[in-house]
Amino acid sequence: MPPEMSTPAFSSPPPADGGGASVAGIIVGLVVLVIIGIISLTCAKMTTRAIVSDLQARVAPPPPPTLNVVRVWEIDVPTMERFLQELAKDRPVRFTAQQLCSFTTNYSTRLGSGGFGIVYKGQFPNGVQIAVKVLNRSLDRGAEQQFMAEVSTIGRTYHINLVRLYGFCYDHIMSALVYEYMENGSLDKHLFSDTQAIEWVKLHEIAIGTAKGITYLHEECEQRIIHYDIKPGNVLLDANFFPKVADFGLAKLCNRDNTHVSSTGYRGTPGYSAPEFLLKNYSITHKCDVYSFGMLLFEIVGRRRNARVGHAEEEESMDWFPKYVWDEFEKGELGAMILSCGIEENEREKGERMAMVALWCVQDSPEARPPMSAVVKMLEGGVEVKPPPKPFHYLYSVGVNVLNILNSSDCTSSEGTNTYWYKETTPVMAKYEIQMASSG
Ligand SMILES: Nc1ncnc2c1ncn2[C@@H]1O[C@H](COP(=O)(O)OP(=O)(O)OP(=O)(O)O)[C@@H](O)[C@H]1O
Ligand SMILES: [Mg+2]
Numbered sequence: 001m002p003p004e005m006s007t008p009a010f011s012s013p014p015p016a017d018g019g020g021a022s023v024a025g026i027i028v029g030l031v032v033l034v035i036i037g038i039i040s041l042t043c044a045k046m047t048t049r050a051i052v053s054d055l056q057a058r059v060a061p062p063p064p065p066t067l068n069v070v071r072v073w074e075i076d077v078p079t080m081e082r083f084l085q086e087l088a089k090d091r092p093v094r095f096t097a098q099q100l101c102s103f104t105t106n107y108s109t110r111l112g113s114g115g116f117g118i119v120y121k122g123q124f125p126n127g128v129q130i131a132v133k134v135l136n137r138s139l140d141r142g143a144e145q146q147f148m149a150e151v152s153t154i155g156r157t158y159h160i161n162l163v164r165l166y167g168f169c170y171d172h173i174m175s176a177l178v179y180e181y182m183e184n185g186s187l188d189k190h191l192f193s194d195t196q197a198i199e200w201v202k203l204h205e206i207a208i209g210t211a212k213g214i215t216y217l218h219e220e221c222e223q224r225i226i227h228y229d230i231k232p233g234n235v236l237l238d239a240n241f242f243p244k245v246a247d248f249g250l251a252k253l254c255n256r257d258n259t260h261v262s263s264t265g266y267r268g269t270p271g272y273s274a275p276e277f278l279l280k281n282y283s284i285t286h287k288c289d290v291y292s293f294g295m296l297l298f299e300i301v302g303r304r305r306n307a308r309v310g311h312a313e314e315e316e317s318m319d320w321f322p323k324y325v326w327d328e329f330e331k332g333e334l335g336a337m338i339l340s341c342g343i344e345e346n347e348r349e350k351g352e353r354m355a356m357v358a359l360w361c362v363q364d365s366p367e368a369r370p371p372m373s374a375v376v377k378m379l380e381g382g383v384e385v386k387p388p389p390k391p392f393h394y395l396y397s398v399g400v401n402v403l404n405i406l407n408s409s410d411c412t413s414s415e416g417t418n419t420y421w422y423k424e425t426t427p428v429m430a431k432y433e434i435q436m437a438s439s440g
Pocket of ligand 2: 114247
């Protein structure tokens, strides 16, 4: 084979401009290669870091199930508004003792006090007004979980006739509850004042709203809540005198349903507590709230406290308004009695109805008391309230039997239809319906 035939077919042609140019080309090539290498290495590193952090985020344990701790003073106004709206669906917010101190300007305005603690006025940084109830610290220190569970239940119990719980504080110094502020305070202040500023029509609406709030607690919310302390002091009024029930769930939160029994065996507030509280080992049901609500209704009808204080003992026992209402009802004088309470003739029927519902609510036997949904129906009208039997036998006799005087099957069997307490009235037929019926 000739030597020229052995030259490889793909060998490079000799450079046209000599050896120097070829060296420079190699160097440039190498530099480009090095730059490309560095760039790809950096990119790979960044990608790896992103993947690792993503994986870390995915496998990281979920944050501990603590309630939201919000540093409220750091939040701007729109965020705060959103946060408050969120509360409607969310759990109540946990605040620190320092925050509450700041919200209440060092507890400078006291709104009142009751069996659970002292209530102060305050406001969030965005101007939303609040009421802070600092609880008497009888809670045992290990009770934090229980406290949070109860607060969580109260916070999730939402109805337009219930005072909203915004949040709470629980630490080694104090425990407190943060509520929406109710501009017009509690019903008792208006009901028993000499000025009688709230007109009867409004009082009637307040009674219905309060009954709806209790109905929700008893019959509509996830877990039945017995209030144990229904009274005018626990019906709060907003700027428009719209009523909201306060302090529901507190009895359980503060173990008051089990432990706060006075030396006389009474629980709740005397004058409003049902007779079954007087009897040992008698089961207490939600119907104790119905009894207390009945007492509240009497006070609305009479615009006075049921028992007047400051009288001589024998006079005081005679001046008990609920007994007076029963006596007048028995004599057929309820209408006249309503007018003597200052209710006008055109509202007399509503007043009579309210008095009869009150008499039903305070029946000795818990079973004979209507469920709160039936109370709402009767107060609203549109049904005929049946004549209530005589209550208050327990005042004259002692023992469990007095609470069972009624054959309980009379009313328990009709619980579904409520026919024991009221009769559905025949709806008035519309004109066209009558025409249709007669032409058919
Ligand atoms: N959310 C609120 N907004 C405005 N005022 C309030 C609020 N909560 C309570 N108050 C005021 O504070 C007073 C005291 O309330 P508190 O609940 O401590 O006592 P009470 O209702 O009289 O008794 P109890 O301890 O049996 O509920 C009320 O009468 C009311 O005037
Ligand atoms: Mg209260």
